[in-house]
Amino acid sequence: MAGKGNFMDNKEKLGLIVSKVKSPDKKYYVLAQEKLDNLTKPLGSLGRLEELAKQIVGISGNLEPVLDKKYIVTMAADHGVVDEGISAYPQEVTLQMVYNFLRGGAGINVLSKHIGAEVVVVDMGVASDLEKSPSLINKKIGYGTKNMAKGAAMTSEEAVASIIAGIEIVEEYAKKGAKIIGTGDMGIGNTTSSSAIVSVIAGVDASMVTGYGTGLDEKGLANKIEVIKKAISLNKPNPNDGLDVLAKVGGFEIGGIAGLVIGCAYMKIPVVIDGFISGAGAMIAQSICPASKEYMIASHQSVEKGHKVMMDKLGLKPLFNLDMRLGEGTGAALGIGLAEASVKILNEMATFKEAGVSEKSS
């Protein structure tokens, strides 16, 4: 299968990449602030747009960043834990939605087009074979994870391979000139896996971070919480070892998203984190590669219970809250729109001097 190299090679590659991720050079934050403070507006009056512009300058090491090549990478995979009845939708919806992405009919297609981004669809581990398509990248690690309520979701080898697959995608799109990348997901059952991840890493009870997903009722939610608790007590993931958490209660697309984040940090590309599932991937990434956090831009506050705990643990503050919970990268797409607006402010606004506008009298 694609995405799978030799385990030791993959593990070594991941270790090497993680060791090369450094914090952005702080001097660019200072230079960007100086530039912003000369623009024709009261100091700081564009609030978080200014912070966003500074972060992108810092990450890219470019005082005039132009986000002309934008990608949303939507990672799809299936989850063995669906056998426990934790989703309101049948498993085949993962496959059906991947085809919907490829035909351009999903929410993520519409919002990506709106902001001028290209959608990259990745088969990280859908439960059946997909027809070939020029818009589909095959990084299949397996035909869905195993049922985490009965054992580990995947092997350590698969966990590493899923992350490497994500990194490889960033390397490929960096060559194509990617200036910003948004994360996205599709996978029936993946809010269960994501709740398990945040429960373990943040050290909070599953009931505090488990929500209705795509539309469970109260009874379904109670069952979902029990399944997560069972999976955690059975597999005993090590909260301080992101790879172990990914292998035991994660998903292939979540590993892929962790890889996207680490890959973006490695290639110095800002990475816009979508909602709950992408947040789980970001938690895995931060556990493995703490410096990757400074490359993350949190897009929206998801409705899904547990997302706030995730953001707090990551130390991220989402840009907006529109009560969304679709996934796919839809929040990331809107976030990229704001990121682009922020750098345009930096690049296109006139300075006080250029415009002949008087500065504050003080």
Next chain:
Amino acid sequence: MAGKGNFMDNKEKLGLIVSKVKSPDKKYYVLAQEKLDNLTKPLGSLGRLEELAKQIVGISGNLEPVLDKKYIVTMAADHGVVDEGISAYPQEVTLQMVYNFLRGGAGINVLSKHIGAEVVVVDMGVASDLEKSPSLINKKIGYGTKNMAKGAAMTSEEAVASIIAGIEIVEEYAKKGAKIIGTGDMGIGNTTSSSAIVSVIAGVDASMVTGYGTGLDEKGLANKIEVIKKAISLNKPNPNDGLDVLAKVGGFEIGGIAGLVIGCAYMKIPVVIDGFISGAGAMIAQSICPASKEYMIASHQSVEKGHKVMMDKLGLKPLFNLDMRLGEGTGAALGIGLAEASVKILNEMATFKEAGVSEKSS
């Protein structure tokens, strides 16, 4: 001067227009909801984007609204109350910024271009004459308002004329095919006027709704609050009469914005309200024409103290909070971007049937 008709004619025109503003037809909300619920996503999972799409369908009476013609109308005027030392910037900045708008160098130019909107700059009452420009509309009511700390800011005739000027602009741009309009402002001193308006209409003490504006210090803020209290106690505006409030403590651009809102409600065009100053205009509009509220879309939660009281009184919930406080229409521009995203969801996403995706199993 432009924008000034005969008082009785203007008053009659305003009354006639207000009497013709009706609530949007609720049947379109139902039809839009049905359409949204057939799209390939869990029910309601796009949250406020779905509400926004429904509102725009309801306002326009069109199940496939296309927001291809977008305008930000930035209204500029001066305020006599600057004599009281309530602003951190000198009065000439109003004029200088209008020229900056016309040359395309301001924040609103950059963000409007980003979302594909045209900026319409209106001289509602700048304190000096402006050079003619094809992009500038002259609706000058006067050379700045009078100092409200010493008497009424304007006459009743001027208040009505400023609102009529805003309505006329909507009529003109509706003919050009405007599908959505954002409000914007420029006017040194106008947070003082806006705080006075919200203090009077919401019935709260000036100290609760007065903020730092473009950058006052603590001493400046204390003075600003005293000036507002003095203006209110001297002029005694009637809290239940928006026209009286506008005349006594308002501004020409705020009257213009109230006119934009009423004009949009009259012409069935969604109107996106910017921040604090536009919120004051929206309060005047709601007081004069309560049904106009259903045509308003609140864009962002402003940093400026008092904006939350304003939104609560209006019954509006802003779409996002990016800690912005620039005005000009910058928040409205980002809000229009979201509005356009919302109707594209409605128009461009595939249905479950079209995409062959299974629906929720329940």
